[in-house]
Amino acid sequence: MTTRETAGPRKWQEEYQRKLTTPEEAVKVVKSGDTVVIPLGREPEALGFALAARAGELRDIDLLVNAPGLDFGWYDPGWEESFRVAVAYVFPRGVSREFMDARRGDFLIQSVFGAPWDLPEEPTDVVMVEVSPPDRNGFCSFGTSLWDKREQCARARVVLAEVNDRLIRTHGTNYVHVSEIDAFVEHSRSSGWGYHPPAPSEEVRTIARFVNELIRDGDTIQFGTGTISEALPNAGALDGKNDLGLHTEMTARGLVRLVREGAINGKRKTIHPGKAIATALGGAREDVEFIHENPLFEAHSVHHVSHPRTICQNDNMVAVNQALAIDLTGQVASESFGPRMWSGSGGQPAFAIGSLMAKNGRSIMVLPSTAKGDTISRIIPVHDAGTVITVPRTAADVVITEHGVARLRGRTIRERAEALIAIAHPDHRAELRRQARKLYWE
Numbered sequence: 001m002t003t004r005e006t007a008g009p010r011k012w013q014e015e016y017q018r019k020l021t022t023p024e025e026a027v028k029v030v031k032s033g034d035t036v037v038i039p040l041g042r043e044p045e046a047l048g049f050a051l052a053a054r055a056g057e058l059r060d061i062d063l064l065v066n067a068p069g070l071d072f073g074w075y076d077p078g079w080e081e082s083f084r085v086a087v088a089y090v091f092p093r094g095v096s097r098e099f100m101d102a103r104r105g106d107f108l109i110q111s112v113f114g115a116p117w118d119l120p121e122e123p124t125d126v127v128m129v130e131v132s133p134p135d136r137n138g139f140c141s142f143g144t145s146l147w148d149k150r151e152q153c154a155r156a157r158v159v160l161a162e163v164n165d166r167l168i169r170t171h172g173t174n175y176v177h178v179s180e181i182d183a184f185v186e187h188s189r190s191s192g193w194g195y196h197p198p199a200p201s202e203e204v205r206t207i208a209r210f211v212n213e214l215i216r217d218g219d220t221i222q223f224g225t226g227t228i229s230e231a232l233p234n235a236g237a238l239d240g241k242n243d244l245g246l247h248t249e250m251t252a253r254g255l256v257r258l259v260r261e262g263a264i265n266g267k268r269k270t271i272h273p274g275k276a277i278a279t280a281l282g283g284a285r286e287d288v289e290f291i292h293e294n295p296l297f298e299a300h301s302v303h304h305v306s307h308p309r310t311i312c313q314n315d316n317m318v319a320v321n322q323a324l325a326i327d328l329t330g331q332v333a334s335e336s337f338g339p340r341m342w343s344g345s346g347g348q349p350a351f352a353i354g355s356l357m358a359k360n361g362r363s364i365m366v367l368p369s370t371a372k373g374d375t376i377s378r379i380i381p382v383h384d385a386g387t388v389i390t391v392p393r394t395a396a397d398v399v400i401t402e403h404g405v406a407r408l409r410g411r412t413i414r415e416r417a418e419a420l421i422a423i424a425h426p427d428h429r430a431e432l433r434r435q436a437r438k439l440y441w442e
Helices: 012-019 023-029 045-052 095-101 149-154 202-214 255-261 285-291 348-357 413-422 426-440
Strands: 035-038 061-065 083-087 124-131 156-163 183-186 220-223 245-247 276-278 297-299 317-322 325-327 362-366 398-401 404-407
Touching: 012 183, 023 045, 023 156, 023 183, 045 124, 045 156, 083 095, 124 149, 149 156, 202 362, 202 398, 202 404, 255 285, 317 348, 348 362, 404 413, 413 426
Parallel strands: 035 061, 035 124, 061 083, 124 156, 156 183, 220 245, 220 317, 245 276, 276 297, 317 362, 362 398
Antiparallel strands: 398 404
16 A cells, blocks of 8 residues: 555656546446445445446446445345345435345444454455545545545455545545556535534433533543434533543544534543544534644544554543443343344444553443333343344443433442343333343342
8 A cells, every 4th residue: 555655756647647537437347246345434426326337237246335325226126136235334214224124135244343344355356435636646535434445445456436526635544546546537526514413402411411420531532323422522421521532433523623622632642642533534514624634633544443452542531332222231232123234333342342441441322211202111121132232241331321320330230230220211110120120030
């Protein structure tokens, strides 16, 4: 992999022009039987639709779309002879939901070390990515979403890059050189950062107050994906805190604002001091503009950012993640209901484990106490058969609902059950006690 230090002067402009082509021409390198990867992060729109247009002539393409967002058509019935699709993350709403529910696709289990990198040892045939235009030295940026794109490009036989002039640049290791890409197509489209979430609910604000009580000045923090966990920074979870550090997989809403205001400054960080670290940087449009070429932020590979050995090097590391459900022993389910995949593990296992390995580290799991209008408790006696355990009970630490805080580390099964029942919704506590007594006392 070319680096900024080893690239040296070269006529990259001529090379870029020589490799510039149309999406339709670029995807002609894909042959029946190939393995094609679209890595985590933004999908290359023009390349994706050009590849989908060849469905009638291609057969047996193994296609890994790590986090589906755009509907290229291959998730629909009838495409299976052309594209065997696997995903590594399912969004609760979107093109992959019906696709996975109908069992038309497969699911790639992510490694605890930060990414779905447990692929066959042989190289990928073709990888397709979105990049910025080259800078004056011939380096393209992956914009706000680096993830494992550098590694995926390095292991591919052919790299196809879609150049989007609206992508930002970041510091860190978020780059690839013109010489490492086999074909370029130019396609301008929105960076996609215009969405402003609704104001936090009272339930979220209550959970944020509990989280706030556990955060200390100088802590390094991570917030995972989830409707509640991502809303916590804007709901007051970090209000009044100073000299915080940021080491997170993705920048939840409100975190960039706290960097701008100086509450997150990284002064006390023990790895990457003074830097806000992530593998996917984003937020509101003003956040993305602030991140662009700002040396306060660095994007690094998910293999580095979301690896427990990196995470634990942050003293006072606090990981805040969201669960779908938790059983009375502390087993966390965050990605499936029974065998039905609902999302994916993401970096949650790595941050839960890495934070507990850190000096003075803490792992906080948040969730609403109920679902479906308070009719279903998310704190449950046992998980349904087939449920994926995202974080094992051996890594359980602190659990928070809108009804309180349960501290599980160092407690027995009975003590954990009692602590979790105490923060369950009042309407469900009696039944939970009955079930707990049957399971662990009688």
